[in-house]
Amino acid sequence: MEKDSTKKDKPYQTVRGMHDILPKDEDYWRSIWEIGNEISEIHDFNFIETPILEAVGLFEEGIGEATDIVEKEMFSFKTKGREIVVLRPEGTAPIMRSYIQHHLGHFSSPLKVFYWGPMFRYERPQSGRYRQFHQWGFEVIGEADPFYDVQIMLVTLNFLKALGIKGLKIKINTVGCRVCRPTYRKRLVQYYRTQKRNICKDCIRRYEKNPLRLLDCTVRECKEIREGAPIILDYLCQACNSHFKEVLGLIEDNEIEYEPDPHLVRGLDYYSKTVFEVVLPKNADRALAGGGRYDYLGEVLGGRTIPAVGVSLGLERIIEYIKEKEIDPKRKKKPSVFFVVVGEEAKKKGLCLINKLRLSNIKVLESVGKQSLKNQLKIANKTKSKLSLILGQRECFEETVMIRNMKTGVQETVPTENIVEETKKRLR
Ligand SMILES: [Zn+2]
Ligand SMILES: [Zn+2]
Known part of the structure; x- marks a missing residue:
């Protein structure tokens, strides 16, 4: 028997880990776009957009092969042309790729850009974690000055404040550079060698491949062991030390609330010197944004040193928090008029009149049926x-x-030819 192809046993659903953004959440998303665009403009960041698909090597080399993202969370597949591509897991490596590809350094120094859009990570979907999620990011490329490390923090805080979020704090650390990090790493490995029997399975792997990430583990036992671990601040070279001090000085000058966190390392290998997270009051584990300096990424991807610093904000998390705290998304809305049509003739004429009003920038609603x-x-x-x-x-x-x-x-009759002026007059 032939199956009726128009009938389905079960209607289609979103793919696992993916979610729809529905009109009921419009105010949250649009307030982020609107405020984000305004904040970007005020802080002189220009818009950039890179494709969702990139070559897999960009992230393997850029983020680092021994990171969780590259090891287990990449959404990669082979195209019909047998290229291996990946749905971007983050926005910074693609922007550095674009910077090198289009010689963007020639046009402005530093380059200040912002982006927003979906990112993809093949994680186990759990509460509040999606395989497709959205980030807003800011990057300053071409400058090593601590001025920009702190400007990146300021633009992030100003964005979140404009959304109505209060009491934010910066957790900050430095991860050193090529000169000083190896010595620290050696010390860290020495320390953990004696603790190998007590750390979790993931940490044993980190111990072998990426020891700095040992500090990042959230397992309770590992956190306890971490307390006795050496901290990088004791091993910084002079350049990193003075850079970090300058950053902290500027943070204080700007009266940013902060807390040094010697265990903050972040999950990407490209960071050097400053790393930070923006955390919520009374809930330091829930970061709304994270970023830092990535002075070596340019070299990894393009063969020359390009100092840079950036941040990304997790939009789903931000919206979740705004909803939880019942913060008003504060969208300025245009006043509207409702267009009522009665009868077939009125419906036909109505469409023309509605369009005339909309062309004059009047918000018109209707429910024709x-x-x-x-x-x-x-x-x-x-x-x-x-x-x-x-x-x-x-x-x-x-x-x-x-x-x-x-x-x-009160009802008044006006000639149709004056409809725009008469409506505008009454909307004022
Ligand atoms: Zn250093
Ligand atoms: Zn662990």
């Missing part, structure tokens, strides 16, 4: 529109429109 006048007015009430413009059979014939003030109920 088989609705009665009464029902349409009911809907208009729910939308909190200031005015309703009513077009019925008589108005069509007389070439007029009735304007109803939804608050007072």
Whole structure:
């Protein structure tokens, strides 16, 4: 028997770990876009967008092969052309790729850019973690000055403050450089050698491949062992030491609340010197943003030193927090008018008039169907529109429109040719 292909046993669902952003959350997302764009402009960051697909090597080399992201969280696949590509797990390596590819350093020094969009990590989906999630990022490429380390923190804090989030704190550390990090790493390995029997399985792997990440483990036993581990501050070279001090000085000058965290390392290998996270009041484990300096990434990807510093903000987490704290997303909304049409003739004429109003920058709502006048007015009430413009059979014939003030109920008839001016006058 032939199966009816139009009927399905089960309607399609989102792919595991993926989620839809629905209209009910519009205010949250749009306030992020709107405030984010405004903040970027004020701080003089320009827009950049890189493709979602990149060559797999970009991240293997850029982020580091021994990181969790590259080892187990890459969303990679072979294309029909037998290229191995990956859905980008983060935004910084692609931007550095773009910087080198298009010689962006020639056009501005430093280059200050912002981006936003979906990122992908093949993680086990658990509460609040998605395989596709969104980040907003800022990058300053081409400068080593601590001025920019702190500017990156400031733009992040200003963004979150503008969204209505209060009491934010910076957790900060340095991860040193090529000169001083190897000595520290050796010390760290020495320390953990004696603890190998007590650390978790992941940490044993980290011990072999990426010892700095030992400090990052969230398992309780490992955290206890960490307390006795040597800290990098005792091993910094002079350049890293003075860079870190300058950063802290500027943080204090700007009255940023901060807390040095000698165990902060972050999950990407490209960081050098400054690393930081923006954490919430009373919940230092939940970072809303994280970033740092990545002076070696340019060299890894393009063969020359390009100092840079950046940050990325986790938008799903930010929205989750805003909802939890019942923070008003504070979107400035345009006042609207509701256009009511009664009858076939009015519907036809109505579309032209609605378009005329919209061309004049008036926000028009409508609910055209088989609705009665009464029902349409009911809907208009729910939308909190200031005015309703009513077009019925008589108005069509007389070439007029009735304007109803939804608050007072007062109705006035105006000629259709004056519809824009008459509406604007009443919206003021
Ligand atoms: Zn150093
Ligand atoms: Zn561990």
